[in-house]
Structures are given as C-alpha cells and as structure tokens.
Amino acid sequence: MTTDTEFQITDEMKAQIGVESEPWEYEVTTTSVRMYARGIGSDDPIHYDVDFAKAQGFRSIVAPLGYIGTPVYLPGTNDPTFGFPRRGGGPRLNIPFKGLLDGGTETEYLDVICAGDVLVETSHLADLKLRDRPGGKMLFVTNEAVYKDKTSGKVVAKMRLTSIHM
Amino acid sequence: MGEQVYFDDVAEGQEIPQLKKNCSTQQLVLWAAGSGDFYQIHYDKDFAQGTGLRGLIVHGALKHAFLGQLLHDWAGERGQVRKFGCSYRGMDEPKQDILCRGVVTKKYQDGGKNVVELDVWTEKPDGTKTSPGTATVTLPARG
Numbered sequence: 001m002t003t004d005t006e007f008q009i010t011d012e013m014k015a016q017i018g019v020e021s022e023p024w025e026y027e028v029t030t031t032s033v034r035m036y037a038r039g040i041g042s043d044d045p046i047h048y049d050v051d052f053a054k055a056q057g058f059r060s061i062v063a064p065l066g067y068i069g070t071p072v073y074l075p076g077t078n079d080p081t082f083g084f085p086r087r088g089g090g091p092r093l094n095i096p097f098k099g100l101l102d103g104g105t106e107t108e109y110l111d112v113i114c115a116g117d118v119l120v121e122t123s124h125l126a127d128l129k130l131r132d133r134p135g136g137k138m139l140f141v142t143n144e145a146v147y148k149d150k151t152s153g154k155v156v157a158k159m160r161l162t163s164i165h166m
Numbered sequence: 167m168g169e170q171v172y173f174d175d176v177a178e179g180q181e182i183p184q185l186k187k188n189c190s191t192q193q194l195v196l197w198a199a200g201s202g203d204f205y206q207i208h209y210d211k212d213f214a215q216g217t218g219l220r221g222l223i224v225h226g227a228l229k230h231a232f233l234g235q236l237l238h239d240w241a242g243e244r245g246q247v248r249k250f251g252c253s254y255r256g257m258d259e260p261k262q263d264i265l266c267r268g269v270v271t272k273k274y275q276d277g278g279k280n281v282v283e284l285d286v287w288t289e290k291p292d293g294t295k296t297s298p299g300t301a302t303v304t305l306p307a308r309g
Contacts, residue, residue: 041193046243
C-alpha cells in the first residue's frame with residue numbers, strides 16, 4: 001500500500017463530479033441470475049425455476065437483491081478484474097493508491113428485475129473525500145448509477161457505490 | 167421463505183428473523199462469477215497478503231447481497247424491498263460466521279403504501295457490526 005501523504009484532491013478531479021458517462025448495456029439472463037443466487041447461497045426457487053416464477057406472476061426468474069445485471073463484456077473495453085466498462089464520458093481519475101476496498105453499497109428498486117431484461121446504465125462520480133489513516137491517506141470515491149429498462153426507458157434501479165483507495 | 171409477514175403485525179423495535187452465513191472460499195468464487203467482481207483479495211491469499219491484508223476477505227458487496235436476502239426472505243412474496251444499503255466498516259473472513267440482522271425502526275403509511283424502515287447489519291460472532299445500514303420495505307396489510 002502506498003504511504004503517500006502528499007496526495008490531494010485536485011480541482012481537475014473535482015471537476016469530474018457529476019459528469020455523466022456514456023450509456024452501457026447490462027444483461028440479466030437466466031444463467032446470470034442463477035449464478036448470483038448460488039453465490040449468495042439462496043435456495044429460493046424464485047431465482048432458479050422459471051415455471052415457479054411465472055406462476056408467482058413474474059416474467060421469469062427474479063434477480064436477487066443486489067444484482068442489477070452484468071455489463072456486456074467487450075475485450076479491451078471492460079476492466080478485466082471488475083468487469084465494468086471503460087467507456088467514454090464519466091470520470092477519469094488518476095488515483096495513485098494501489099490498495100482498494102469496498103466502502104459501501106446502496107440499492108434502490110423502482111421495479112422488479114427479471115431474467116430477460118436488458119438494462120441501460122449511466123453513471124457519474126458523486127463524491128470524493130480524503131481522510132487520514134495511520135501511515136497515509138484514504139480516498140473515498142462514490143459513484144451513482146441509474147439503470148433503465150432498454151425497452152420501456154423506465155428507471156428500474158439506482159445504485160450508489162463507494163470504494164476506498166489507500 | 168417463511169410465512170407472509172403483514173404490516174399489521176410489525177412493531178417498532180421488533181427484530182426480524184436472523185440469517186446466518188459462513189462463506190467457504192468456494193462460495194466467494196461462486197459469487198465472483200455471479201457478480202463479475204474478480205478482485206483477487208477474495209480468492210488469492212498471496213495477492214491479498216501482498217496488499218497488506220491478513221488473508222482473504224469476504225466481498226463487501228456480497229455482505230450487501232446477504233442483507234438483501236435477509237430482507238427478501240422476511241418481506242415474503244407480497245412484500246417489496248424498495249431500498250437498502252450498508253457501509254463496510256469491518257472485514258469478514260471466510261469460514262467465519264456472519265450473522266445478518268435487522269430491527270424495525272419505523273412504520274407508516276405513505277401514498278397508500280405500508281412502509282417499514284429498518285436498521286440492518288452484519289455482525290461477527292463477537293457482536294461487532296461490520297456492515298451497518300438501513301432498509302425500506304413495503305408490506306401487505308391483512309384483509
């Protein structure tokens with residue numbers, strides 16, 4: 001981990017706050033919903049059995065809470081570790097710290113997300129905070145994303161993610 | 167998922183049924199595949215220790231998803247989780263119990279909806295809260 005105590009949030013970095021990214025498609029498939037449900041250890045058939053989900057009145061199996069689709073992966077375009085798209089627009093921060101941790105997640109649902117949905121996501125940098133820690137500093141980076149159903153254009157979810165760089 | 171919980175039967179201060187998790191490293195890999203988050207600190211011990219960590223740690227967003235499951239299971243088929251979130255204040259390790267808990271903090275009606283607000287969190291076996299947060303859920307009324 002860096003012990004860089006000189007790092008400061010620059011005006012150039014602050015200017016990135018609120019700049020909207022280009023849109024990117026997120027897919028919700030039966031396979032991805034089942035995989036995510038297995039990952040959390042759920043045994044609720046609503047996430048696995050299409051017939052069961054339809055009998056409950058849903059379009060298909062229901063995405064577990066916290067899963068809002070998988071960004072379409074294009075080699076050379078998406079981050080190979082985290083999968084998120086490196087697209088045009090949006091923030092371009094030159095962060096020197098090597099350490100990275102999750103800081104927090106907040107998800108708001110305006111509709112139920114089901115397999116078969118294709119969502120269009122846009123995001124922006126919402127906040128930057130710098131704090132001291134023993135031996136260095138920590139940079140809190142908060143991004144906000146909005147997910148719209150591709151067919152209807154309706155906002156179905158919003159997510160606020162904070163990462164900690166140190 | 168248990169029996170349907172109704173707005174009428176919920177009281178402020180009431181704790182909802184707990185959900186206990188204990189992640190194997192296999193589960194962390196399963197969730198990495200499901201989420202697309204392949205950060206090596208969750209499955210490569212050498213890499214994790216190279217970043218200054220003691221060893222592998224559970225994904226923060228997986229604990230968020232555990233809290234989602236806690237709320238999903240409690241709200242039942244006719245309830246809806248509108249919003250939930252948490253901050254990651256402490257690390258959890260594989261093969262260690264993670265207890266997911268929630269307590270009702272407020273109930274009210276808004277625009278014809280029966281709204282319940284909760285404090286939610288994950289905690290270690292010693293009671294330390296590692297992912298405190300809040301949630302908003304709507305529940306059906308009896309009758």
